[in-house]
Amino acid sequence: MKLDARIPEGPLEKKWDQARFDMKLVNPANKRKYNIIVVGTGLAGGAAAASLGELGYNCKVFCFQDTPRRAHSIAAQGGINAAKNYQNDGDSVFRLFYDTVKGGDFRAREANVYRLAQVSVNIIDQCVAQGVPFAREYGGVLANRSFGGAQVSRTFYARGQTGQQLLLGCYQALERQVQTGRVKMYSRHEMLDLVVVDGRARGIITRDLVTGAIEAHTADAVVLATGGYGNVFFLSTNAKGCNATAIWRAYKKGAGFANPCYTQIHPTCIPVSGDYQSKLTLMSESLRNDGRIWVPKKKGDSRGPAEIPEDERDYYLERMYPSFGNLSPRDIASRAAKRVCDEGRGVGHTGLGVYLDFADSIRRLGRHTIEERYGNLFEIYERITGEDPYSVPMRIFPAVHYTMGGLWVDYNLMSTIPGLFVLGEANFSDHGANRLGASALMQGLADGYFVIPYTMGNYLAQVKAGDGVSTDHPEFQAARKEIDERTQRLLSIKGKRSVDSLHRELGKVMWEDCGMGRNRKGLEAALAKIPPLREEFWKNVNVTGESMEMNQALEKAGRVADFLELGELLCRDALEREESCGGHFREEYQTGEGEALRDDEKFCHAAVWEHQGDDKPPVRHIEPLHFEYVHLAQRSYK
Amino acid sequence: MKLILHIWRQKNAASAGKMVRYELDKVNEHMSFLEMLDVLNEELTVKGEDPVCFEHDCREGICGCCGFMINGLPHGGFKNTTVCQLHMRHFKDGDELWLEPWRATAFPVLQDLLVDRSAFDRIIAAGGYISVNTGSAPDGNAIPIEKKHADMAMDAAACIGCGACVAACPNASASLFTAAKINHLALLPQGEPERRRRALAMVAQMQHEIFGSCTNIGECEAVCPKGIKLETIARMNRDYMSAAVTYREETTSAGAG
Numbered sequence: 001m002k003l004d005a006r007i008p009e010g011p012l013e014k015k016w017d018q019a020r021f022d023m024k025l026v027n028p029a030n031k032r033k034y035n036i037i038v039v040g041t042g043l044a045g046g047a048a049a050a051s052l053g054e055l056g057y058n059c060k061v062f063c064f065q066d067t068p069r070r071a072h073s074i075a076a077q078g079g080i081n082a083a084k085n086y087q088n089d090g091d092s093v094f095r096l097f098y099d100t101v102k103g104g105d106f107r108a109r110e111a112n113v114y115r116l117a118q119v120s121v122n123i124i125d126q127c128v129a130q131g132v133p134f135a136r137e138y139g140g141v142l143a144n145r146s147f148g149g150a151q152v153s154r155t156f157y158a159r160g161q162t163g164q165q166l167l168l169g170c171y172q173a174l175e176r177q178v179q180t181g182r183v184k185m186y187s188r189h190e191m192l193d194l195v196v197v198d199g200r201a202r203g204i205i206t207r208d209l210v211t212g213a214i215e216a217h218t219a220d221a222v223v224l225a226t227g228g229y230g231n232v233f234f235l236s237t238n239a240k241g242c243n244a245t246a247i248w249r250a251y252k253k254g255a256g257f258a259n260p261c262y263t264q265i266h267p268t269c270i271p272v273s274g275d276y277q278s279k280l281t282l283m284s285e286s287l288r289n290d291g292r293i294w295v296p297k298k299k300g301d302s303r304g305p306a307e308i309p310e311d312e313r314d315y316y317l318e319r320m321y322p323s324f325g326n327l328s329p330r331d332i333a334s335r336a337a338k339r340v341c342d343e344g345r346g347v348g349h350t351g352l353g354v355y356l357d358f359a360d361s362i363r364r365l366g367r368h369t370i371e372e373r374y375g376n377l378f379e380i381y382e383r384i385t386g387e388d389p390y391s392v393p394m395r396i397f398p399a400v401h402y403t404m405g406g407l408w409v410d411y412n413l414m415s416t417i418p419g420l421f422v423l424g425e426a427n428f429s430d431h432g433a434n435r436l437g438a439s440a441l442m443q444g445l446a447d448g449y450f451v452i453p454y455t456m457g458n459y460l461a462q463v464k465a466g467d468g469v470s471t472d473h474p475e476f477q478a479a480r481k482e483i484d485e486r487t488q489r490l491l492s493i494k495g496k497r498s499v500d501s502l503h504r505e506l507g508k509v510m511w512e513d514c515g516m517g518r519n520r521k522g523l524e525a526a527l528a529k530i531p532p533l534r535e536e537f538w539k540n541v542n543v544t545g546e547s548m549e550m551n552q553a554l555e556k557a558g559r560v561a562d563f564l565e566l567g568e569l570l571c572r573d574a575l576e577r578e579e580s581c582g583g584h585f586r587e588e589y590q591t592g593e594g595e596a597l598r599d600d601e602k603f604c605h606a607a608v609w610e611h612q613g614d615d616k617p618p619v620r621h622i623e624p625l626h627f628e629y630v631h632l633a634q635r636s637y638k
Numbered sequence: 639m640k641l642i643l644h645i646w647r648q649k650n651a652a653s654a655g656k657m658v659r660y661e662l663d664k665v666n667e668h669m670s671f672l673e674m675l676d677v678l679n680e681e682l683t684v685k686g687e688d689p690v691c692f693e694h695d696c697r698e699g700i701c702g703c704c705g706f707m708i709n710g711l712p713h714g715g716f717k718n719t720t721v722c723q724l725h726m727r728h729f730k731d732g733d734e735l736w737l738e739p740w741r742a743t744a745f746p747v748l749q750d751l752l753v754d755r756s757a758f759d760r761i762i763a764a765g766g767y768i769s770v771n772t773g774s775a776p777d778g779n780a781i782p783i784e785k786k787h788a789d790m791a792m793d794a795a796a797c798i799g800c801g802a803c804v805a806a807c808p809n810a811s812a813s814l815f816t817a818a819k820i821n822h823l824a825l826l827p828q829g830e831p832e833r834r835r836r837a838l839a840m841v842a843q844m845q846h847e848i849f850g851s852c853t854n855i856g857e858c859e860a861v862c863p864k865g866i867k868l869e870t871i872a873r874m875n876r877d878y879m880s881a882a883v884t885y886r887e888e889t890t891s892a893g894a895g
Binding site: 047050051054065066067068069070072074075084086122124125126127128129130131133134135136137138139140141142158159161163164165168171172173175176178179185187210239240241273274276277278279281282379380383384386449450453494496497498500501542544545549550552553 | 649650666668669670672673676677679680682683684686687688689691693694695696697698699700701702703718719723724725727748749752754755756758759762763764766767768769770771772773774775776777778779781782783784785788789791792795796798799822823826828829
């Protein structure tokens with residue numbers, strides 16, 4: 001596998017300009033001759049499809065939900081970063097770049113991150129023009145708030161529903177292209193395979209989730225914007241439908257999978273309440289602007305929070321990281337919560353929780369201000385727990401939230417398969433080993449609105465439209481046949497266990513052995529447990545119903561079958577990376593104070609896995625990372 | 639706690655459906671309503687029966703996937719709550735619940751509690767956007783917007799497109815959904831240039847989809863999980879009326895574009 005990152009020459013701040021100038025263009029009259037497939041309609045896919053449609057390409061767009069507006073980007077709460085420096089508080093493109101590289105624990109590509117910071121300012125302009133109702137000050141200008149890992153206020157927001165509003169902006173732009181006929185929308189269609197012809201991505205195989213029909217679609221290029229793989233843990237803040245099937249199929253067709261072990265555990269989620277739990281709900285990081293995190297100083301303190309006097313409380317983030325305090329980055333805040341709970345100081349009936357307390361802020365700012373800032377989040381909390389966070393501190397605990405790893409892409413967002421582009425959370429590019437808050441929305445929209453419209457043109461200008469490939473091609477026929485057989489196999493097992501019960505079991509292994517803290521022994525144990533579990537799935541799962549009908553059990557089964565393979569790769573990558581960085585914390589590698597200890601000598605690279613067939617272990621390649629503009633240092637938020 | 643559930647089971651759009659009775663005794667008050675159905679589905683699967691099909695995704699009340707009638711009320715009728723956020727502590731031991739899909743001509747049932755809401759997409763495609771191509775935007779602060787207007791636009795933009803308003807309406811009107819988008823965009827200066835043609839096009843599409851008309855009953859507002867106000871419909875009607883009386887064919891002559 002050849003890994004050419006195609007990073008443009010020249011100084012950092014000129015690279016993107018130079019790249020855009022060097023790119024080949026497709027003449028406007030020729031654009032309509034090219035067909036592009038976009039899978040996924042979140043911020044990255046929706047923005048890409050709308051922008052490519054506006055340029056005049058023919059797009060076929062696929063999502064498994066009933067409408068593109070449901071993609072899980074919609075659930076992002078807190079905000080989107082941009083280096084506008086409207087607050088006059090010292091922000092700049094370089095500072096956003098620097099914060100992101102440092103926040104990612106120096107495991108991201110400098111050139112990509114710089115471009116992200118550059119186009120961040122265009123994103124805000126574009127979204128405002130689309131009518132995204134960002135929060136405003138009384139003077140009519142845009143408002144900002146702070147987020148973790150930054151000391152400036154650069155986060156734009158629309159109450160606690162920023163993701164929803166950005167996605168609706170995208171969705172509206174997409175529907176406008178549907179109306180013009182340049183985009184054909186295929187809702188309730190799930191991609192089940194990628195088709196590669198003569199080394200180029202040339203189409204996909206889908207299942208119509210209403211009729212069950214397996215269909216083939218050809219194109220000149222394929223864009224995957226299908227999100228992350230956090231649901232491999234079963235319990236996560238992802239939507240129930242989020243899955244890795246599209247990227248996993250692409251991996252098995254030859255796309256490199258980079259850094260699968262980089263998973264983000266978000267510090268502020270509502271704790272698990274019982275074994276029926278189906279998912280976890282995030283409480284936005286923005287709450288840490290005004291909420292103070294604490295646990296009792298005493299172990300096993302069973303008093304209610306109001307009965308614990310001030311001097312018996314440990315505001316541990318403020319104590320350990322005085323300069324960032326409650327706004328320490330996610331990986332650091334999560335591990336700190338785990339540590340205090342491991343010490344027996346956790347709160348709630350499970351002992352797995354810490355307080356997020358707004359009492360001070362309510363006293364300082366008044367209930368009205370807090371209500372205006374976080375009202376809907378407080379409501380969500382109350383609905384789920386039955387407790388009123390205005391009077392009782394919230395109880396929170398870390399949960400799987402985001403995956404920084406994903407398909408490897410070059411500077412142009414193209415995978416190791418020519419013609420296969422990967423955008424948003426599905427790729428590995430910008431966040432290194434840890435993503436900062438409010439940066440996922442920024443990356444999704446940057447990729448979709450401002451990167452792919454250029455790099456796609458550059459690729460298409462070098463290939464002939466159509467090129468004689470139709471769905472009769474043997475590669476398409478073979479892929480279809482394989483999907484048909486797999487579907488029949490799943491339906492014919494008729495064992496004793498539900499798909500969910502096996503998924504839960506996988507999730508438990510992943511969380512216990514490859515969660516917030518990882519070590520060799522645990523990872524080896526997980527690698528020994530997953531193959532038998534996969535065997536159990538293929539022998540004993542019960543997928544009810546039939547193939548040619550709407551069948552939710554069958555949909556889930558296909559996704560979980562892929563998670564059972566991906567989970568193994570994730571553990572394997574975690575085992576091989578013998579250092580701690582960002583969200584990947586190997587207990588063997590930590591400083592005396594319990595912070596992540598990187599090994600830049602041996603691991604300053606992206607690990608890229610190449611599939612070798614189901615019966616052979618994958619091969620690990622590396623893309624070395626070079627830091628010319630940021631000094632590699634031990635991260636400090638003290 | 640123990641529950642008796644009567645659930646609408648329907649194999650597909652072409653077949654007839656019926657209510658089927660289930661008894662469930664492992665219900666815990668901390669479960670969400672959908673987790674309670676997960677428990678039922680787990681039992682059905684182990685018995686080899688088809689699980690109950692219902693739409694759901696984020697389970698945080700924001701994606702708009704979920705929704706069905708509980709005892710005749712969309713999402714169960716609790717204030718500002720989608721069914722995925724409804725917890726079982728609101729029910730008591732021995733309760734008997736009737737679960738049915740949204741009922742509207744424009745929302746055909748696809749299976750059990752799941753319906754086809756693609757008509758909503760077509761209403762948005764008819765004009766629910768601001769026509770601005772990527773790359774042609776002025777600076778974000780170039781257009782100051784009065785905070786009150788930005789807040790009102792946000793109130794309307796909070797619609798999640800779940801369809802509860804249609805299901806609650808005796809006329810199966812989609813007015814609250816359509817009005818929410820028209821209000822969101824009409825309250826912002828960026829939306830002004832297309833304000834009239836947007837209202838005409840979206841209202842026409844809503845009628846074309848065979849949603850009923852609004853007769854100001856207000857059931858939609860009462861059940862909307864995002865608190866969209868009935869007054870949004872008044873603004874939609876005002877925009878529609880004003881657009882209808884001032885409407886002129888476009889007059890661009892050849893060569894002008």
